Amino acid sequence: MIVEVCGLREPENIRAVEQLAVDRIGFIFHPRSPRYLPMIPSSAGIIPDRPVADMNIPRSSRVSRLGVFMDEMPQNIVTRVYNYRLDAVRLQGTETREACENLRRTLDPDIRPGIAIIKGWTVRTVADIRRWKDYEGAVDAFFFHLPMATAGDRLDLGLLEAYDGNIPFIIGGDIAPEDASRLGGLRHPMFMGVSLNTHFETAAGIKDIEKLQSFLERLRDGRQTENHRHADCHH
Numbered sequence: 001m002i003v004e005v006c007g008l009r010e011p012e013n014i015r016a017v018e019q020l021a022v023d024r025i026g027f028i029f030h031p032r033s034p035r036y037l038p039m040i041p042s043s044a045g046i047i048p049d050r051p052v053a054d055m056n057i058p059r060s061s062r063v064s065r066l067g068v069f070m071d072e073m074p075q076n077i078v079t080r081v082y083n084y085r086l087d088a089v090r091l092q093g094t095e096t097r098e099a100c101e102n103l104r105r106t107l108d109p110d111i112r113p114g115i116a117i118i119k120g121w122t123v124r125t126v127a128d129i130r131r132w133k134d135y136e137g138a139v140d141a142f143f144f145h146l147p148m149a150t151a152g153d154r155l156d157l158g159l160l161e162a163y164d165g166n167i168p169f170i171i172g173g174d175i176a177p178e179d180a181s182r183l184g185g186l187r188h189p190m191f192m193g194v195s196l197n198t199h200f201e202t203a204a205g206i207k208d209i210e211k212l213q214s215f216l217e218r219l220r221d222g223r224q225t226e227n228h229r230h231a232d233c234h235h
């Protein structure tokens with residue numbers, strides 16, 4: 001299972017998160033988000049926008065980088081992929097299958113060979129889950145933004161049983177520290193990982209390293225317990 005921490009913006013905090021056992025960090029390029037990572041606009045659009053200077057930090061060789069976009073213009077996505085050396089792009093607006101395919105053709109191989117294209121949307125019903133078919137063959141993974149369920153059963157993981165696609169998915173949306181053991185025990189053949197964000201912050205865009213660390217430990221424990229349980233069932 002991969003762990004993605006999304007919505008970072010400060011270099012020191014990015015370095016600290018990259019020291020943890022996480023697999024991917026994510027930047028939000030949606031201007032209305034409090035976690036928005038701005039670019040320095042180019043002079044009259046003659047040269048491409050540049051990243052803010054202090055974001056020009058060395059890349060971790062172990063932790064990959066994701067950019068999150070919502071109905072963004074393709075040329076802006078391309079500039080950010082190049083400037084922030086992104087390995088994956090998540091489209092979380094109303095982008096169509098054709099938009100995903102066109103973006104991949106623009107980026108791969110010229111700008112970023114092998115870039116991962118992820119389509120995300122909010123999943124509230126089984127019909128929402130079934131929308132995966134619209135993107136079959138066009139994307140590398142899905143991001144399902146899950147709603148909160150009833151009190152006591154915080155995150156509604158039950159909906160995921162309706163997913164019968166062959167493309168891996170990541171889940172996110174209100175995942176909190178107390179969800180670690182349940183997520184560690186989640187078994188679905190296409191379940192790829194979790195995306196953590198707002199419940200692991202000290203302020204918008206600043207991640208709480210201790211909270212993340214303790215979540216990662218509990219996730220690993222939940223995983224081990226589930227693996228033992230699974231092994232016992234098969235003996």
Ligand SMILES: O=C(O)c1ccccc1N[C@@H]1O[C@H](COP(=O)(O)O)[C@@H](O)[C@H]1O
Binds near residue numbers: 007026196
């Ligand atoms: O975090 C934001 O501000 C944001 C804004 C616009 C699009 C996506 C955004 N966040 C992504 O959504 C998921 C779920 O976040 P949360 O756990 O509900 O806070 C997260 O993985 C971010 O990638």
